[in-house]
Amino acid sequence: MTLEQQFIAFKTIVVKEILRFARIWVQTIVPAVITTSLYFLIFGNLIGSQLGDINGYSYIDYIVPGIILMSVITNAYGNVVSSFYGHKFQHHVEEMLVSPMPNSVLLAGFVVGGVARALVVGSVVTLVATFYTNIHFEHIFITLAVVILTAILFSLAGFVNAVYANSFDDISIIPTFVLTPLTYLGGVFFSIEMLSTFWQNIALFNPILYMVNAMRYGMLGVSDIDITMAFIIIGVFLACLYGFCLYLLHNGIGLRQ
Amino acid sequence: MPNALSIQHLTKTYKNNVQALKDISLDIVKGDFFALLGPNGAGKSTAIGIICSLVNKTAGSIKVYGYDLDKEKDKAKSYIGLVPQEFNFNVFEPVFEIVVNQAGYYGIPRKKAAQRAELLLKQLGLWEKRRDMARELSGGMKRRLMIARALVHEPQLLILDEPTAGVDIEIRRSMWVFLEEINRQGTTIILTTHYLEEAEALCRNIAIINNGEIIENTKMKTLLARLHxxxxxxxxxxxxxxxxxxxxxxxxxxxxxxxxxxxxxxxxxxxxxxxxxxxxxxxxxxxxxxxxxxxxxxxxxxxxxxxxxxx
Known part of the structure; x- marks a missing residue:
């Protein structure tokens, strides 16, 4: 396929993916708005007002970056895992597998679909946050870079989950038992300085901690960890997941008998 | 001149050690209307799955219009159109979108794809249903939709895996006329079917596969002449x-x-x-x-x- 043909194939998947989550916006966008509104109301306003500042910021200001990133993570992951598994389950992934489209284009199409939903939901959540506090961006490009890279990373992770999934249960196990605990323990609602040294060291093995802190650095200018290290960790995970996804597609694991 | 399809020593052993294909070789010339027959579980769908990159082969090689499926995958795949045995489109998508999107996966610009989709849907009697969700179509319409989808990138080799299963006789006959016409225009067709009168009426050459082996590969006339x-x-x-x-x-x-x-x-x-x-x-x-x-x-x-x- 020529580059132009590859771009048409890529665009076909992306448009299809965006239309898919836009068509079912009540399932894909509204829940994130409701959940995050509750976080802002309960943790930010009601409980947060009783707490002192963290790193010089009020509690609600401190948790806003993490909550936005949490919605980016869950929506990027959720979009790709449910869409690609749906393609597998109904066998219409075969429409793509029989075509001459390269695996990298197929993967990019689904990942960009996931990123698009993450950006839409992330933007809506940011808008909701403005009702509760004043949003400002200390380093706007770092913020954007963290959001986009994290969305790509979790779109790739969702793709891996979908490839291995054999039932609808399998696409909810990882988000429930791995993703949610890692996100909650990733410093969305607290600074790891609040933890004992032992738990601080344990927390450093959680990759989401680096992303949340990089996001917080982008918005507030404060972080529990070195920002360069955060980008290195994100980059390493991205490279590994991208390579692994292409390996899965090349060998047809979970797709071809 | 290369064959439309050339299969050499194709073998497939599934993970459960079932040997679905045992070293089969087969050549299909350009422009042929070829019947690939066999009882259930004989290995027909496995062979088709491998040709269409939906099943991994264990050994052997496949060339489509001279292009090796391992070495020049995208060229080889661009020659093939598949009408699978099972419905495999998104039932929540409109008919028109299914056909146009399929063209998109082959890199065909949307405008051109829309023109081709319109022509095919009209030829197959689905134009009035273009805005309907695929799940609202009858069984016969779904089969025709899969034919339209398989032809939208104008493949040279059309593989039909039981295209008329569950279709009433009137629609089946109209599908025969349509397939004969595209074959006349130069498209090579491979047909698997359980309706043997269909293969007898349409196909010029035939291979019979049983237990993963080709037990017969000859002209239809030669085979029929053997009937005592x-x-x-x-x-x-x-x-x-x-x-x-x-x-x-x-x-x-x-x-x-x-x-x-x-x-x-x-x-x-x-x-x-x-x-x-x-x-x-x-x-x-x-x-x-x-x-x-x-x-x-x-x-x-x-x-x-x-x-x-x-x-």
Whole structure:
């Protein structure tokens, strides 16, 4: 396929993916708005007002970056895992597998679909946050870079989950038992300085901690960890997941008998 | 000049150690209308799956219009259009979008894809349904949708895996006419079907696959010429209670006014008619007991099954 043909194939998947989550916006966008509104109301306003500042910021200001990133993570992951598994389950992934489209284009199409939903939901959540506090961006490009890279990373992770999934249960196990605990323990609602040294060291093995802190650095200018290290960790995970996804597609694991 | 499809020593062993294909080789010339037949579980769909990159092969090689499926995958794949056995489109998508999106995966610009989709949907009688969700279509319409989708990138090799399964006779006949026309225009067609009269009517060459091996690969005419006898069903005007004796012919009474008559290659039906007339019996209608290909198919695959059981 020529580059132009590859771009048409890529665009076909992306448009299809965006239309898919836009068509079912009540399932894909509204829940994130409701959940995050509750976080802002309960943790930010009601409980947060009783707490002192963290790193010089009020509690609600401190948790806003993490909550936005949490919605980016869950929506990027959720979009790709449910869409690609749906393609597998109904066998219409075969429409793509029989075509001459390269695996990298197929993967990019689904990942960009996931990123698009993450950006839409992330933007809506940011808008909701403005009702509760004043949003400002200390380093706007770092913020954007963290959001986009994290969305790509979790779109790739969702793709891996979908490839291995054999039932609808399998696409909810990882988000429930791995993703949610890692996100909650990733410093969305607290600074790891609040933890004992032992738990601080344990927390450093959680990759989401680096992303949340990089996001917080982008918005507030404060972080529990070195920002360069955060980008290195994100980059390493991205490279590994991208390579692994292409390996899965090349060998047809979970797709071809 | 390369063949439309060339399969060499193709083998497939599934993870559960089932050997679905045992070193099969097959050449299909350009422009052919080729029947790939076999009983359920013979390996037809596995072979098609491998050709269309939906199943991983264990060994062997495949060339499509001279392009190796391993080395020049995108070129080889661009020549193939597949109509699978099972419905495999998104039932929540409109008919038109399914066809246009498929063209998109082949890198065809949307404007051109829309023109082709319109033409195909009109030819296949689906244009009025273009805005309907695929789940709202009848079984026959869904089959035709899969044909439109398979043809939207104008493949040179069209593979049809039981395209008329569950389709009523009228639609089946109209699909035959459509397929014959695109074959006449140069598209090579490989057809698998359980309706053997369909293969007999449409295909020029045939391969029969059984237990993962090709047990027959020849011209349709050559194969049919091998049939030693045909059985005809005769409906009589009169009611009888005894089998009329016609020397040299195996005749059975199916009911009081229906006979079955086995006619060997060196015999003629005229002799039977003459003798029945002499006995004052009148034939009101006559038909084949089963299609000629069906008789051969049962004979070939049945013998193989017996051999396997004995071996």
């Amino acid at each position: 006898s045909e059985t005809f069903i005769l409906d009589l005007k009169e009611n009888i209670n005894k089998v009329p004796a016609v020397a040299g012919y195996k005749i059975a009474l199916l009911d009081s006014s229906t006979l079955s008559v086995e006619v060997n290659k060196d015999q003629t039906v005229n002799e039977v008619f003459d003798e029945l007339s002499r006995l004052n019996l009148h034939v009101t209608s006559m038909r084949n007991k089963s299609s000629r290909l069906e008789e051969l198919f049962v004979c070939l695959t049945g013998n193989q099954i017996k051999d396997d059981a004995q071996g």
